[in-house]
Amino acid sequence: MLEGKKIATRESYGNALAEFGKVYPELVVLDADLTAATKTSIFKKAYPDRHFDCGIAECNMADIAAGLATTGKIPFISSFAMFVAGRAFEQIRNSIGYPHLNVKIGATHAGITVGEDGASHQCNEDISLMRSIPGMVVMCPSDDIEAKASVKAAIEYEGPVYIRFGRAPVPVINDKSEYEFKMGKGNILKEGTDVTIIATGICVCQALEAAMMLKGDGIDAKVINMHTVKPLDEELVIESAKTTKKIVTIEEHSIIGGLGSAVCDVLSTTLPTKVLKIGINDVFGESGSASALIHKYGLDAEGIYSKVKVFLRDGF
Template sequence: MAETIATRAAYGKALAELGENRMFYVMDADLSGSTQTGVFGKKIPDRFVNCGIAEQNMVATAAGIASTGVPVFCSSFAMFAVGRAFEQIRNSVAYPRMNVKICASHAGITVGEDGPTHQFCEDIALMRALPNMTVINPADAVETRAAVEAMLNYDGPVYCRLGRYAVPVIFDPDDYRFEWGKGMALADGKDVTIVATGIMVDAALKARALLAGEGIDAAVLDIHTIKPLDGNLIASFAAKTGAVVTVEEHTVIGGLGSAVAELLSETVPVKMKRVGMNDIFGKSAPAQTLLDHYRLNAAGVADAVRTLLGK
């Protein structure tokens, strides 16, 4: 069994490491233990700002700090960082192109037991709609670490989606390279392309193994950057395989599935199926129970492929 680490844990660790030699601020809204920004806060308290339970003020304050030329990482649960403070992100961060990174943890249903009020499955849709905004959704701890460094090297607004749930480590830190705006072909295939993002990349790889046993050869793409979308990579795989299944721990409305459908409908129209939350709120239960319940797992992805291919 592979090692499991939550992407939020990798995030906190990366901030603390990079903060030693790089100048940036980290802000949180009373969730620094959960988002793991507290690791940075304990180590570098003079560049950490706890804003209390006041996300709107946090985001617009981050914009003010960034206006002085210093990057800011701003964290809370996705529900509150993006949901509560959406308008501050739009008007004080995205519009003036501030160097603010909204890095929100506890995204998606893998929040688990806290239930639907805290399971934000609409964040990618909201952030993707904003001009000037880059949207990143790392698949594992290694990709998260690399994404944090890449964000720091980029001057502009970014939304980065992080999770609470410990997920398998897919990548080898020694040979992983994060390329801004580029997807990664993790496996080639000729029958179908599974386009996955975030913690669903692991499920996509496992689905590929299941399908291989049935003679279905699936390619798997890791789309860590949903905006800007790597259109060339996705279109080329769509053209090659003629069928695409998208997988995300997010509503099928407005997220990766929508982005890929928008792309392919204008470039390489192929048959498609979107796996995600089907326009419903989640439930209160352990994360793995929910992933299985909503079929955001290898079996669910494999079923979607079989349905799409008529097998």
């Protein structure tokens, strides 16, 4: 099991906003009555005149941000993924995506690790929704370091960006000196020859643990951290498929329309490869602790290990 410091990426998001607020005076933050949960309260404390609580009115918040973007501001809108990506989808599509405005969407509490709040709050469809909007960048950082890097990249990018953050604390895995974050470019965390595991978000650390377990069985797994789902690093996906000829994708999201679908879109047209998609299998979540749900839905290292073993045994 990966040891060391753990921090929720939603907290990293709040810290990053406050940090970059010093550098970018045009940065403003909007929230929908969830400042404590989304951690935008950290920015609010530092820059109260640049933080706007829009109340439980996510659709209005998106439209206000669109207006602010036309004045030269760099607005971040924040709420739970279910509310900002789900409830405000039409406004994000028509008011932000269609005119390609410089609005950033910080979506916290994504996936089933919202836990006890249950299916109504567990958004497993947001990546699919945001991928479908033309010109929208979609990022899903794996830890504290990457969450801060994704916020900085979003600020520097001209156009709409969706960043997915989690509620539960996760290990810091990108604290290596050679780590470099580039929007649209995946990071190879481990080389391998037998199978390529492509993971995003909080599943990256679990993928690394699963690869260690597979190594004990003589299986050499390549592990890729695909922090940007759109635009996808197509070159890395194709190169890895050529090398290992077997691909596994892992995401805390529905297997419909997320990372797995993006990878299959690329391979089906360029290099047909058999792919195992590990994620939420077309079902709603349920109430329970984050760790219990991750285990039940097979997204922990043990579940990934078992599924990859079966895939390699029966898939070819």
